[in-house]
């Protein structure tokens with residue numbers, strides 16, 4: 209599969225200088241984690257003023273885990289977020305509430321060998337995108353890839369973000385070349401980090417070169 213034209217989401221950003229450096233590479237999305245249980249929890253690091261500095265071409269994604277609708281709505285307003293990523297056990301009903309509030313949604317699913325894409329059906333009406341991440345000990349940021357063969361069972365018309373342990377090696381592998389259906393975007397995180405919440409700008413430069421070449 210061609211890397212060209214895939215959108216890029218860099219997730220788990222929080223260090224102000226690092227955010228500015230990564231923004232200069234112009235990824236399509238930047239993810240900020242509003243879940244206290246994450247090593248990349250962004251509250252106390254970022255401010256609405258900092259996010260307002262980002263170029264308008266970069267969409268700001270707030271990542272939440274099992275959070276109340278009212279808290280999500282207030283956070284979207286405070287940080288002027290463009291999309292919300294639900295990365296826990298959120299129901300289709302909560303997705304409907306958020307959609308009715310005018311919020312664009314990415315619903316994440318934890319994938320393992322037993323995952324059934326039937327799980328996604330009830331979400332289709334309310335979500336703009338799906339994101340397929342690897343099931344692990346943590347809700348996200350586990351740093352391991354799932355078996356991409358499983359994606360052959362995904363017949364949903366909803367565009368999806370490929371996630372879970374992506375790095376420069378597996379993105380240039382034969383397995384990636386064979387991957388179908390083609391993702392809408394790549395969601396990168398720990399495979400492009402120096403430490404949790406601090407991205408490796410040189411590695412990201414190489415990724416951006418791959419999707420632009």
Ligand SMILES: O=C(O)c1ccccc1NCC(=O)[C@H](O)[C@H](O)COP(=O)(O)O
Pocket residue numbers: 219220239241243245246247248271273295341346347348349350351352371372373374395396397398399
């Ligand atoms: O990254 C986290 O710490 C995290 C914690 C809890 C929920 C979601 C989280 N990350 C969301 C993402 O979109 C990550 O990019 C995704 O889980 C893939 O991470 P990785 O396997 O490290 O590439």
